[in-house]
Amino acid sequence: MSLKPITPDDAPSSPSPMRPPRASARHVDATYPLWFHLPGGIIFLVLFLVPTVLSFYFAFTRWTLFKATFIGFDNFALFFAEPGLIGSLKNTLVYGFLTSGLKVVLGMLLAVVLSSPIIARGYLRSVTFFPVLVSTVGVGLTFQVLLDPFHGMVNQVLSGITGRDGPGWLTDPNIALLSVVAIDVWKGIGLATLIYIAGIAAIPAEYFEAARVDGANSWQVFRRIILPLSFPATSTVIILSLIGGLRSFDLIWTTTQGGPGFASDVIASVIYKQYQAGFYGLSTAGNVILFIVVTVIVYPLSRWLNSKETVL
């Protein structure tokens, strides 16, 4: 038996007369101090918010990091006049919408299959998710080898089947961007599938029961129940993959470096190239353009998707 000195923590939990048990406004202030926002907020402010705001000034300058000369819209004029630069804007849109659309369709399809009672379900779910864990650089370099026009496995299999040489997936300017899109979908499909599986699992079982009683076939179950009721998952996949796709840099840089020529350049890779070349003002103008592209597309879209969700 040991005797402990009575400290305030050991005091019985009856309300003391000094502290009213009901929280008053002042009490709430003291309990949830606003300075809790400060440590994280300062880091966010200094390293994210301030640079973002500054970019709207530096984009209008010729800039050496030490000296910035205001040159008006010259950087933007150059960006929109140069075919290599303006092409990156188109590629960014193609890349963003294609990856997002493919992930929605294929992710949904895979999730429906992986939600039904089939054999080896856990194994199949794990295998489709593996690529999410590998770094983008690792995936990019692996596919660079797999898609090698002469010795790569993909073309060896293709020419074995068709008897003709396969295309230069990453070296043909007409299909290089599409090849990178395909690799991106390969890497990201596991996440989309996972989100859909969670969305489908959240649909109340009564709907499926009712459909069974009414004698609905599997297509009707998919069309009338799964498709509309997994809408929150769809909107999450669309928004997440659009944000990721429009900003994508790692994969393009490790597979094609924007080439051949400028065929697969996106805004994010232009930003890096201009930064490397020392054109800091132009690079920042690219950043501002990317900011506008992403915000103009994603913000209204997410509001619209949210409003549809609440209707459901």
Place this chain on the structure above:
Amino acid sequence: MNAMRRSSRWLIGSAGIAFTTVFFLVPFAFIFTMAAKDVNEASMLNFSWPAHFQLLENIVAVFQAHDYMLIIAFINSSILTLASVTLLVLLGSMIAFVLDRRKSRLNPLINTLVLAGLIIPPAVVPTIWVMQSVGIFKTMGGLILIEVAFGLSFTVLTMRAFIASIPREIDEAAIVDGAGPLRLFFQVIFPLLRSVVVTIVVVQSISVFNDFQNPLYFLPGDANATVQLTLFNFQSQYNTSYNLLFTNILVITIPMLVMYILFQRQIVAGMTSGAVKG
């Protein structure tokens, strides 16, 4: 009817196994076999079982290359991941806690900023300029803070949703017992956040450990290389040594695979948090 259903289960399952094997397992098997080949065999880029299985030799070679650069890089990446994820969990949960519990006039502003942090692509050169002015450009500390700044929004959003499910009566009981705000948060609330903390730790660790773009911009230089950048250096140095390139890919992927096996459930919970609206 029952037999038909059972046979369709087998049919779809087998089709799924065939499909995922070709599309997902073969590339992984390719990485593995390449990593175990010798230089000459690997340079043919074939998908075949290695004639001389020398995975261990390759692993040793990869670690020794470039003056043990991969070991330095593993240390760098571990420090980066550990420090930034710790800060993210700590600072993110503090923000999420007060944001959820206190109706302040600041809340709409903070919510907007959280959203902005999720959507807006960081402005690269202005960030470098700011880091230079503060004196943290090309420092590990600077890169850690960058990862915190860029990962904070996701952390706050995920944590806030979880904290909202913790009843306020717990707070009130602690206050009545005489706990101040720090005691309340760190001794009462924080231990209750265990499951969401694990989720954040796992998801953010994968994203920071696999990050390529931010180290490339904000911490250049061989001495500071993180594991993803060693991959790039290897590619140029071993232009023809594909076996070592793939050994390197294999070696730096293993920590993430281990994490997945250990925390599968939390990864799923974290990555799907937006899909189910409560």
